[in-house]
Amino acid sequence: MAQKITIEPVTRIEGHGKVTVHLDDNMNVDQTRLHIVEFRGFERFIQGRPYWEAPVHVQRLCGICPVSHHLAAAKALDVIVGAGTGEGLTPTGEKMRRLMHYGQIFQSHSLHFFHLCSPDFLFGYDADPEKRNVVGVVNEFPELATQAVMMRKYGQEVINYTAGKKIHGTGAIPGGINKNLPVEERDLLLKGDDPLNADKMIEYAEGGLAVFKDIYSKNKDFIDNFAHFPSNHMSLVRKDGALDLYHGLLRAVDKDGKKILHDIDYQEYHKYIEEEVRSWSYMKFPYLREYGTDKGWYRVGPLARLNTVDFIPTPKAQAEFEKFKAHTEGKPNNHCLHTHWARLIETLHAAEMIKELLQDPDLQKDDLVTKGTKGNEGVGLIEAPRGTLFHHYKINENDQVSMCNLIVSTTNNNEPMNQSVNFVAKNMMSGQPVITEPMKNAVEIAIRAYDPCLSCATHALGKMPLEISMYGPRGEKLDNYRS
Numbered sequence: 001m002a003q004k005i006t007i008e009p010v011t012r013i014e015g016h017g018k019v020t021v022h023l024d025d026n027m028n029v030d031q032t033r034l035h036i037v038e039f040r041g042f043e044r045f046i047q048g049r050p051y052w053e054a055p056v057h058v059q060r061l062c063g064i065c066p067v068s069h070h071l072a073a074a075k076a077l078d079v080i081v082g083a084g085t086g087e088g089l090t091p092t093g094e095k096m097r098r099l100m101h102y103g104q105i106f107q108s109h110s111l112h113f114f115h116l117c118s119p120d121f122l123f124g125y126d127a128d129p130e131k132r133n134v135v136g137v138v139n140e141f142p143e144l145a146t147q148a149v150m151m152r153k154y155g156q157e158v159i160n161y162t163a164g165k166k167i168h169g170t171g172a173i174p175g176g177i178n179k180n181l182p183v184e185e186r187d188l189l190l191k192g193d194d195p196l197n198a199d200k201m202i203e204y205a206e207g208g209l210a211v212f213k214d215i216y217s218k219n220k221d222f223i224d225n226f227a228h229f230p231s232n233h234m235s236l237v238r239k240d241g242a243l244d245l246y247h248g249l250l251r252a253v254d255k256d257g258k259k260i261l262h263d264i265d266y267q268e269y270h271k272y273i274e275e276e277v278r279s280w281s282y283m284k285f286p287y288l289r290e291y292g293t294d295k296g297w298y299r300v301g302p303l304a305r306l307n308t309v310d311f312i313p314t315p316k317a318q319a320e321f322e323k324f325k326a327h328t329e330g331k332p333n334n335h336c337l338h339t340h341w342a343r344l345i346e347t348l349h350a351a352e353m354i355k356e357l358l359q360d361p362d363l364q365k366d367d368l369v370t371k372g373t374k375g376n377e378g379v380g381l382i383e384a385p386r387g388t389l390f391h392h393y394k395i396n397e398n399d400q401v402s403m404c405n406l407i408v409s410t411t412n413n414n415e416p417m418n419q420s421v422n423f424v425a426k427n428m429m430s431g432q433p434v435i436t437e438p439m440k441n442a443v444e445i446a447i448r449a450y451d452p453c454l455s456c457a458t459h460a461l462g463k464m465p466l467e468i469s470m471y472g473p474r475g476e477k478l479d480n481y482r483s
Contacts, residue, residue, distance in 0.1 A: 018469070019034050019421055019469070020471065021469065025473045032418070032422040034414075043406055049400060050399055050401075051077055051399055051401050054076075054077060055073040056170055059073070061406075064111070065384055066168050067101060067103070068385065069391070070163070070168075072382045073380060075380030076379055076391045077174035077380070078380070079267070079375065080377065080393065081371050082375065083176070083371060085266075088370055088372075090370055091362040092176075095362050095363055096177045096179070096363060098357060099181070099357045100172070101246050102350045103157075103159045106201070106205075107153075107155025107159070108155070108385035109344070110152045110347060111148075112385070113212075114145070114148030115148060117448055117449075120441070121212075125222075132441075147207065150204065154189075154195075157196065158354060161189065176368045176369035179368070180365060181364060182364065183364060190359070198351070198355035198358060205348040209320060223335070226336060226445070226446070227420040227424055228335045228336060229419055229420075229423055231297070232252055232253065232254050232260060233253050233298055233300075233308050234288075234298040234300055234308065235251065235300060235305040236381060236388060237310070241310030242312065243306075243309040243311070243313065243321075245383040246383070249264060249265065250272075252298055257331055257332050266379055270392075271289075273286055275411075283410070285414050285415050299412075299416045300409055301342075301450060302346050303339040303342045305346070306324060306333070317348045317352060336420050376394055377392075377394045379393075384408075386410060387412055390405070390406065391406055392404070410453045413452070417452065421443055421447065424445075433479075
């Protein structure tokens with residue numbers, strides 16, 4: 001007899017999750033659930049505000065990925081002010097935004113892998129927790145830790161020069177950007193003092209990939225067999241099928257690589273995507289309408305992006321992409337921990353894109369804003385570090401926001417995260433009367449692979465608060481753990 005676990009709602013949670021595990025009469029895992037208490041008041045209190053405030057307000061959802069919300073909101077408002085979608089901005093406006101975004105991708109991916117996830121790989125998932133943390137990495141791998149800090153610092157500097165601030169900037173406005181990139185700022189980013197320059201960041205990104213490949217060569221069975229299951233995958237793609245983290249058409253493929261969402265205009269996303277509500281979580285479960293709740297769920301994020309795109313438009317990342325695709329003989333990669341491999345390929349791509357953009361003279365021009373015939377509704381999508389991010393707004397006759405709908409990346413990954421937790425629990429907890437520390441960490445590893453932003457705020461230098469409860473066949477609590 002399964003027992004329903006109720007969690008009281010909170011308005012803003014920062015990286016808190018609860019996992020419940022239910023056992024059958026044979027002490028095997030019968031059911032698992034990842035409970036998220038998710039109530040985003042932003043969708044309500046943004047209503048009534050002047051629409052041009054939205055890009056600044058909604059980014060307060062997060063202190064680590066505010067650029068993603070800032071740009072997704074600005075892209076939605078581009079449509080409302082008549083600037084079009086993606087290609088409608090001035091060259092300076094679009095390229096400054098792209099530079100900002102790739103700085104965000106670079107710093108966030110670097111933080112997530114090196115600071116939050118690498119301890120599990122460098123020391124082992126069953127290592128002593130006193131050692132298995134970022135301090136342990138600093139002590140035993142000081143050069144790697146220094147490089148990780150410099151990578152994040154560099155990405156933050158890119159954001160600073162394009163958005164005006166490292167966190168919660170104001171650079172993107174409806175129809176464009178409010179500043180260009182002066183030559184002196186460009187030169188600091190392009191060829192600044194070692195190691196804070198574009199070439200060094202490409203070198204560091206290549207080094208990060210080498211670290212993962214070395215780890216993979218020594219732990220192939222664990223990484224390949226950990227939480228692997230078939231799924232659909234969804235992301236934006238450029239019109240020619242290339243990886244484009246800033247703008248594109250919406251594509252989804254199934255587990256075999258067959259297109260099931262055919263490069264649609266994301267302004268019409270609501271025709272193809274619905275959200276299911278389940279009683280035990282405050283976070284919704286999106287799915288493709290045509291395929292229903294059972295077969296229509298999908299993954300987003302680095303793994304999904306490398307499964308949906310045809311190629312990567314920078315040479316070093318493309319070479320790594322070809323190796324990545326060869327691993328599964330061109331078929332979609334459904335191995336949960338290979339998300340880190342994909343994430344590091346994207347980190348290299350972001351570094352290459354930053355250098356390419358910094359060499360573009362359009363960044364120094366003064367034509368910053370585009371406007372046209374104003375409308376009352378717009379949708380903005382962007383590939384945030386952890387996956388496809390949706391912002392949808394309507395405004396009234398007084399230029400106030402009358403409707404706001406946000407589908408954040410972690411919401412899109414809700415079902416895959418639950419699937420991963422279920423996979424790990426069944427393989428590591430079945431037949432066990434108590435939860436051991438390695439079992440607990442294995443569940444966290446499954447969740448961390450998705451780089452979850454539970455209400456868009458879980459990046460933290462420390463433990464991700466997680467509660468795991470184990471229940472017997474008659475609903476009795478056998479064990480409980482809270483990190």
